[in-house]
Amino acid sequence: MNELLNRVDGLEGVAASGRPPAPTRAQRLARDAADAAEVRRWQDHxxxxxxxxxxxxxxxxxxxxxxxxxxxxxxxxxxxxxxxxxxxxxxxxxxxxxxxxxxxxxxxxxxxxxxxxxxxxxxxxxxxxxxxxxxxxxxxxxxxxxxxxxxxxxxxxxxxxxxxxxxxxxxxxxxxxxxxxxxxxxxxxxxxxxxAEPHEDVHESKPSKPRAARRATSVRRKLFADYLDEAKRAWTPDVVVTPAWIRQVTGCSRGLSPRLAAALADEFGNTPDTAPHGEEDQS
Structure with a gap:
């Protein structure tokens, strides 16, 4: 009880002096972690x-x-x-x-x-x-x-x-x-x-112009826009857009197919079938 009263007295003293309390060790670590994450994000740009x-x-x-x-x-x-x-x-x-x-x-x-x-x-x-x-x-x-x-x-x-x-x-x-x-x-x-592509918005229908300009210089690897263009060419009005169908027509990876399905559905105004991977593979 005495220890609690001493802490309350200390807080009242800080409030009376008008100075903010010193950051705790956890707060300092959290700030360092945020700074490190920001630096690492730009280093990987x-x-x-x-x-x-x-x-x-x-x-x-x-x-x-x-x-x-x-x-x-x-x-x-x-x-x-x-x-x-x-x-x-x-x-x-x-x-x-x-x-x-x-x-x-x-x-x-x-x-x-x-x-x-x-x-x-x-x-x-x-x-x-x-x-x-x-x-x-x-x-x-x-x-x-x-x-x-x-x-x-x-x-x-x-x-x-x-x-x-x-x-x-x-x-x-x-x-x-x-x-x-x-x-x-x-x-x-x-x-x-x-x-960096997995961190993009999955509802983004088209890449922004700076990203498209950067992708145009990378001709040796197949990127998101290339897969999307390939799926657009293969799509017909009677096709239900699913990640499994996307993988079938483009040969993309399992992790990329849901993003492609969402982007293609947004493009043509359809709702993508987001069934679990096990169910869509059986279809």
Whole structure:
């Protein structure tokens, strides 16, 4: 009894002071759980997942470009020395020799920049593009290692071979990496969209325009709108829309068929037959 009176006295003291009571441990945990659920909901959002892969692709692009530019800068001095061929420093032939490497490197960088865009949209370039890229890389390699081969210096050959070969490998790999990262963005977005679909309203007759626009980019997987269009084409006025009938004409999963039946019934103004799964399978 005394303990209860002490608690009442404490509450009266808080009310008199005008300050709200401190949150309890349960209230703090409930607030943390709500915050965590909100963060997790946004982390699983399709656009957020696709954005993460896009950021990785940007990092890969920057690192590859940095390595290619540094490798070409290293080869510039060797190509100038090869082109100068013992000319007097600061003479006209010596100065003109500095133009050879930028001529080859700028063509190579232009091709790689174009492939950066085409690979993003998975558009493959022709044979002439690859031939020009290989010609530029091969010319750079020959001009870098010619003097070492002529002198019989194995160490010089290895030293001057590494940068051009790294540039060559990076130029070939970066195209495939961009193509695969584009595919990764599409797959990640599609998977995240499919995980989010069960939380949609089952009475939604048509997808909203932003969702329809996003689904149009996911051509590799059959989505809710595709199943619904397929059921619409198979429906006739004498058909009773049931989840079992939906599965029969579309081949969708058992969990998706009730949503499709409800959406199709709303579309044509019918009432879907929502019999239990065991009864509708026997029909």
């Amino acid at each position: 399709p656009d957020v997942i696709a954005l993460r892969v896009e950021r990785v692709r940007s990092q890969v692009d920057r690192l590859c470009w940095a390595g290619i530019v540094l490798g070409l800068a290293f080869t510039m001095a060797n190509v100038q020395w090869f082109a100068a061929a013992g000319s007097v420093p600061w003479s006209l032939p010596w100065l003109a020799a500095w133009l050879l490497d930028p001529t080859v490197s700028l063509v190579l960088l232009a091709i790689l920049r174009a492939e950066q865009v085409t690979a993003r949209y998975q558009v493959h370039t022709g044979r002439w593009v690859r031939a020009a890229k290989w010609l530029a890389l091969g010319a750079t390699y020959v001009m870098n290692t010619w003097a070492s081969f002529a002198a019989g210096s194995l160490a010089g050959v290895v030293l001057h071979s590494v940068p051009p070969l790294i540039v060559f490998a990076a130029a070939e790999a970066i195209t495939d990496l961009r193509d695969k990262l584009t595919e990764a963005v599409r797959v990640a977005f599609t998977n995240a969209t499919e995980r």
